[in-house]
Amino acid sequence: MIENQRSLDNYVTLNGDYNYETGRNGEKLVYGSFWTSKQRCGNSIQEISYRACFKPQLPDFFLSKYSKIGNIVLDPFAGRGTTAIESALSGRIPISNDINPISKILTEPRLMPPTYEEVSNRLSYIMFDTNESAEIDLSMFYERKTEGEIVSLKKYLTSKKEEGKEDYIDKWIRMVATNKLSGHSKGFFSVYTLPPNQSATPAEQIKINKRRNQKPLYKDVKKIILKKSRSLLKDITPAIRENLFAISKNAVFLEDDSRNLKEINDNYVDMTITSPPFINLVDYAKDNWLRLWFNGYDHSKYEDKITILNKLEDWSLFIKETLNEIYRVSKIGGHVAFEVGETKKADLSEIVYGLGLNVGFSHIITFINTQKFTKTSNIWGVDNNKKGTNTNRIVLLQKK
Ligand SMILES: C[S@@+](CC[C@H](N)C(=O)[O-])C[C@H]1O[C@@H](n2cnc3c(N)ncnc32)[C@H](O)[C@@H]1O
Structure with a gap:
């Protein structure tokens, strides 16, 4: 158990059942089902499929705790844009980056929903x-x-x-x-x-x-x-539409490699919420070949660009370089919620914890969402019965 549990409780402000532990490297961990109660309440506009996407409740949880209205929220691996849409719905301004051009195609129009x-x-x-x-x-x-x-x-x-x-x-x-x-x-x-x-x-x-x-x-x-x-559009009221359109004027879409977010100034971002490509699991270029064709892109050109890493050392180096870049663009006091799936081979959250400290971040705590997944619930967009993940760890870092 960690010593300053009371002050951490105030900081993390959790409700419901949860318990603290200390990780193998002395890092703080908290176990719980952090967003179960709201599981089915995501806005209808989030219901777009994308491989290995996270549920809107994940960014919602971190946005409500560690960001304010008007803050700039970055996702360097935006995918279908779950973070960007959730940020915009809660009055934050998204910077949505993904090397796959399908990401912007799926995200931008949902910040400007027609009737x-x-x-x-x-x-x-x-x-x-x-x-x-x-x-x-x-x-x-x-x-x-x-x-x-x-x-x-x-x-x-x-x-x-x-x-x-x-x-x-x-x-x-x-x-x-x-x-x-x-x-x-x-x-x-x-x-x-x-x-x-x-x-x-x-x-x-x-x-x-x-x-x-x-x-x-x-x-x-x-x-x-x-x-x-x-x-x-079921949940898009005229007031929500108006707010989304207003936010969309300031929202930014990038197609950069996460290791070089060249358009973003130093000390600019209030909060980052993201989940990187998994190790050796998802081939985004192949998965999206038909979507790329429809939108006039040649998927073979993206095979080398979209990162697929098979070895843990390569993945770690890629994450280190990405965290370094997130550190550069983060404001002092800014938080980073970095979600990693579980693999049999290694605890990736331990790796992210170490790399985060290495590039200069402070570690606040690692959330371990102990939600039980059934075969049909498939709440992370990865089938439970495949080589996927069914417990998720979110490493919370801060630039102090
Ligand atoms: C796990 S998915 C993110 C899913 C996202 N959280 C969502 O809810 O849809 C990882 C994303 O990283 C993107 N990606 C892979 N390599 C990248 C790179 N080097 N730079 C930026 N994005 C990359 C992939 O295209 C994919 O969309």
């Missing part, structure tokens, strides 16, 4: 030519007419972007379509395939079709986009 009517009107204006076809073979994913609709939409969005005329409604439609390209239920443009946050390769899809004895059926692209828009 359902605006989406509906815009869709009815876009002309679909069902005879269009993609320059690559997508017949294993899409029925011929569906492919025509997707390609028509892709062309419409590309020309609007090239003309500099892509507005918040077009960007919203791009975001929803990107999310609906492929998935494992009827609500996607594709035939049954992997979950939407992972794309099968064409060869893998041919095998899936054979095994399931299935072929792609027609899907109404506009109808699917409208249905998803309705559910995403």
Whole structure:
């Protein structure tokens, strides 16, 4: 047990059941189910799939404790933008960085949400030519007419972007379509395939079709986009929309490597909330190949850029360089909540603790969320029965 528990309680201000321990290196740890009670209460606008995303309750927990309205909040590994959206919803100003360009495509439009009517009107204006076809073979994913609709939409969005005329409604439609390209239920443009946050390769899809004895059926692209828009916008009241639009004017989107956030000044960021790529687990370029194609990117160009590290030493060096950069951009007094999954091989939070001290941070405490995950709850976006994580550790650092 740590000695100054009372003062730490005041600082951390936890509710419910939790208990303190001391880690192997003398670091403070606290175990608990920190956001269970609110688990199902995330805003509807967060419901976008991305591999290894965290639940909105995680940034919400840290934002409410260690940041104020108007603060600048950074996520250097933004993914689907969970931190950015949660920050904006609570009046903070996000800097959302990810080397994968899909991150901005999924995040920015949700800071400028159109109304359902605006989406509906815009869709009815876009002309679909069902005879269009993609320059690559997508017949294993899409029925011929569906492919025509997707390609028509892709062309419409590309020309609007090239003309500099892509507005918040077009960007919203791009975001929803990107999310609906492929998935494992009827609500996607594709035939049954992997979950939407992972794309099968064409060869893998041919095998899936054979095994399931299935072929792609027609899907109404506009109808699917409208249905998803309705559910995403469910919790967006006029007041929330107005606040999000106001925040979006100051929000920043970057595509930097986390080790060199060159556009961000020294001592600029109030709080960082993030989770880095896992070791040897997720191939973001491959997972996003179809999403990259739809948005006019060649996924092979991202294979070297998006970091995949197989060895612990390489991962540690990458994290050290990233923490060093986060230290540079953090204000004095600024906090960093750094979430790492658990692996069988090593306790990554111990590594982050050591590296954090090494680059100059003070360690406040490491939160260990002891939420029990069932196979179906899948609350971290990683299946429990796979080589994934089911307990999460968040190392809380401060630049003093
Ligand atoms: C675990 S995910 C983050 C998920 C995010 N917390 C969310 O809720 O969606 C890690 C992210 O790091 C990004 N990434 C990988 N290498 C990177 C690098 N060198 N610099 C910046 N981002 C990188 C990946 O594209 C991926 O989106």
